[in-house]
Amino acid sequence: MSPSFLLLLIPIIPLSLLAILSLIVRPKPIRIPIKSRHVFITGGSSGIGLALAHRAASEGARVSILARSPQKLEEAKQSIKLATGVEVAIFSADVRDYDAVSKAVEESGPIDVLIVNQGVFTARELEKHSVEDVRFTIEVNLVGSFNVIKAALPRMKGREGRGPGSISLVSSQAGQVGVYGYAAYSASKFGLQGLAQSLQQEVVADDIHVTLVFPPDTDTPGFEEEQKSRPEVTAIIAASSGSMKTEEVARRAMNGIKAGKFTVSCNFEGFLLSLATTGMSPQRSFWLAFLEVITAGPIRLVALFFQWDWYNAIEKWSKTKNK
Numbered sequence: 001m002s003p004s005f006l007l008l009l010i011p012i013i014p015l016s017l018l019a020i021l022s023l024i025v026r027p028k029p030i031r032i033p034i035k036s037r038h039v040f041i042t043g044g045s046s047g048i049g050l051a052l053a054h055r056a057a058s059e060g061a062r063v064s065i066l067a068r069s070p071q072k073l074e075e076a077k078q079s080i081k082l083a084t085g086v087e088v089a090i091f092s093a094d095v096r097d098y099d100a101v102s103k104a105v106e107e108s109g110p111i112d113v114l115i116v117n118q119g120v121f122t123a124r125e126l127e128k129h130s131v132e133d134v135r136f137t138i139e140v141n142l143v144g145s146f147n148v149i150k151a152a153l154p155r156m157k158g159r160e161g162r163g164p165g166s167i168s169l170v171s172s173q174a175g176q177v178g179v180y181g182y183a184a185y186s187a188s189k190f191g192l193q194g195l196a197q198s199l200q201q202e203v204v205a206d207d208i209h210v211t212l213v214f215p216p217d218t219d220t221p222g223f224e225e226e227q228k229s230r231p232e233v234t235a236i237i238a239a240s241s242g243s244m245k246t247e248e249v250a251r252r253a254m255n256g257i258k259a260g261k262f263t264v265s266c267n268f269e270g271f272l273l274s275l276a277t278t279g280m281s282p283q284r285s286f287w288l289a290f291l292e293v294i295t296a297g298p299i300r301l302v303a304l305f306f307q308w309d310w311y312n313a314i315e316k317w318s319k320t321k322n323k
């Protein structure tokens with residue numbers, strides 16, 4: 001065989017890998033329409049949820065939002081009305097209360113796109129974190145998400161002829177990697193990964209598609225509150241991924257939902273983090289599957305450098321603190 005013929009063989013390897021991946025990626029690619037659909041958003045009265053509600057309304061959806069404070073809900077309703085002319089439906093309920101959530105979901109009518117976004121966060125060393133607050137974090141972020149999905153699912157499954165449905169969950173980059181100060185929060189968000197992976201297998205036959213969104217620090221009212229008491233080293237580690245504007249996170253999240261992605265990252269560092277933590281997640285895109293396969297080794301090396309950097313920061317910080 002001539003050397004030039006051998007050279008021709010080189011592109012055959014990636015091309016055949018791409019071809020194989022395009023045949024095997026599951027679930028199959030899907031697009032989720034937003035216009036004229038019913039979008040139901042928990043935690044839709046503030047921050048990322050409110051920005052998502054604005055987007056959905058401006059894209060022509062019928063929008064319902066759920067949160068606890070009736071006053072914040074009313075303010076959100078007015079702000080969306082003012083910006084888009086759309087009248088959103090508001091529901092006051094605590095996601096920890098299954099009956100209250102059920103009632104709201106029932107009243108709102110069949111849901112096409114469910115966005116489970118409510119969340120609470122306090123960054124604190126586990127040693128200093130009260131058991132009550134640990135439990136509160138897990139009950140709102142994780143158990144609350146189960147409540148919302150369980151309440152909405154029967155009616156979502158019955159939506160015959162209404163097109164593909166979506167169940168989307170707002171996690172966090174702290175739901176992909178554990179971070180100092182986030183033991184309770186990370187645990188609550190890692191739980192969503194298991195919930196989402198299992199759920200996708202259970203609802204795929206009903207044309208319902210699951211999306212997990214992983215934002216970095218985002219300039220929301222909740223984040224402003226968190227920053228008042230966040231340990232310095234938590235802020236240092238979180239800064240590896242920078243911070244984002246609420247509207248930009250909502251834009252990325254909505255695009256990811258519409259593209260039917262299982263995993264949605266919001267910035268470049270988040271994209272690396274998703275590659276590094278992809279594990280056994282479903283992947284609908286053969287391009288991304290290809291990238292995952294060829295970067296698997298190198299991305300692990302990058303991840304180890306990040307851990308090296310973080311442990312150095314922790315070591316330095318604990319020395320100055322103990323002086």
Ligand SMILES: NC(=O)C1=CN([C@@H]2O[C@H](COP(=O)(O)OP(=O)(O)OC[C@H]3O[C@@H](n4cnc5c(N)ncnc54)[C@H](OP(=O)(O)O)[C@@H]3O)[C@@H](O)[C@H]2O)C=CC1
Pocket residue numbers: 042043044045046047048049066067068069070072093094095096117118119120121140144170171172173214215216217218219220221222223
């Ligand atoms: N901001 C950030 O830096 C990041 C945030 N995230 C995640 O994004 C999501 C939204 O966060 P963000 O916009 O910052 O938060 P905000 O605190 O600004 O808003 C939280 C929303 O959730 C509602 N909510 C809180 N607890 C409950 C409850 N028990 N039952 C019903 N609704 C509830 C709040 O309304 P009310 O209090 O009236 O109930 C509010 O509408 C969360 O899941 C968070 O973990 C992820 C990564 C980064």
Ligand SMILES: CCCCCCCCCCCCCCCC(=O)[C@@H](N)CO
Pocket residue numbers: 121172173174177179215216217218223226237238239240241269270272273276299302303306
């Ligand atoms: C290959 C490896 C690349 C790794 C780079 C990624 C760095 C990740 C940093 C973790 C940031 C955690 C932010 C949590 C934000 C949040 O949820 C709180 N603000 C509470 O809302």
